[in-house]
Amino acid sequence: MNIGKAYSRTSFISIFLVIVILLALVDFAFYYGMDMIFSKITISMKAGSAGPELPGLMEKISRMDILLRTYFVPVSAGVFLLFGLMLWFYLKSAVRKLANQAATPSARESKSDSAAQKAAEKQKKELSDQRLFIHLLSVFQREGRLVDFFSENLDEYEDSQIGAAVRNIHENCQKTINKYMTLKAIIDQNEGDNVIIEPGFDPNAVKLVGNVAGEPPFKGILRHRGWQVARLDLPKLSDTGKLQAISPAEVEIQ
Numbered sequence: 001m002n003i004g005k006a007y008s009r010t011s012f013i014s015i016f017l018v019i020v021i022l023l024a025l026v027d028f029a030f031y032y033g034m035d036m037i038f039s040k041i042t043i044s045m046k047a048g049s050a051g052p053e054l055p056g057l058m059e060k061i062s063r064m065d066i067l068l069r070t071y072f073v074p075v076s077a078g079v080f081l082l083f084g085l086m087l088w089f090y091l092k093s094a095v096r097k098l099a100n101q102a103a104t105p106s107a108r109e110s111k112s113d114s115a116a117q118k119a120a121e122k123q124k125k126e127l128s129d130q131r132l133f134i135h136l137l138s139v140f141q142r143e144g145r146l147v148d149f150f151s152e153n154l155d156e157y158e159d160s161q162i163g164a165a166v167r168n169i170h171e172n173c174q175k176t177i178n179k180y181m182t183l184k185a186i187i188d189q190n191e192g193d194n195v196i197i198e199p200g201f202d203p204n205a206v207k208l209v210g211n212v213a214g215e216p217p218f219k220g221i222l223r224h225r226g227w228q229v230a231r232l233d234l235p236k237l238s239d240t241g242k243l244q245a246i247s248p249a250e251v252e253i254q
Contacts, residue, residue: 011088012088015088015091016084018084019080019081019083019084023076026076026080027076134246137246138245138246138247139176139180139234139235140176141247142247143173143175143179144175144176145169145172146173147246147247180232180233180234180235181229181231182229183227183230184227184230185225185227186205186225187206187222187225188225189225191225192221193222194219194221195219195222196218197216197218197219198217199215199216200216201216205226206226
């Protein structure tokens with residue numbers, strides 16, 4: 001890329017100088033030729049060898065000379081500059097193409113390895129996030145049989161049976177939460193209290209609902225205090241085992 005930029009600047013300056021020189025030579029040749037024509041005609045008229053039609057021809061050539069001198073320089077300059085720009089763009093494109101083709105295999109392999117490494121790291125992070133979620137679910141299953149409860153068809157049970165089961169699951173899951181983490185309210189006030197949300201609040205921690213307009217501070221009613229983790233001490237996640245395993249199947253051998 002640096003070689004291409006350096007060549008681009010160098011070639012532009014070189015082409016510009018060549019165009020200026022060629023333009024100067026062409027303009028000089030034009031003016032010199034016109035002066036030579038007028039000089040010969042003037043000499044012929046003074047010598048008396050000119051015919052009667054020569055003065056009229058002289059006047060036409062004079063008018064043409066004025067027009068040519070007025071428009072020839074800018075037109076020729078525009079043509080030469082346009083040609084120079086086209087040539088510069090062509091050379092620039094050709095050099096860039098050659099530079100890309102001449103890229104070393106090690107550089108290409110390095111880019112390929114870098115892309116593969118980034119893809120592997122992204123996949124590893126996604127897999128880790130999934131394992132953490134399933135790990136947390138497995139903790140609640142092991143301690144409180146939470147997955148078993150959600151997997152049951154409650155239509156087959158009476159309300160009294162469901163209530164008794166829920167009480168037991170609630171107690172075990174609550175013990176699990178208290179065992180592995182400490183929760184605290186995000187807004188430590190009673191629900192229904194009037195609260196003020198100051199500027200700079202964390203939108204991930206405070207969700208605004210209702211008629212939200214303008215800029216903070218906002219005044220509202222606390223509908224839910226929210227929860228955040230003050231302490232987290234989950235069991236260590238095993239590096240082995242299938243990702244989908246939430247709770248192992250139990251088989252009693254007879």
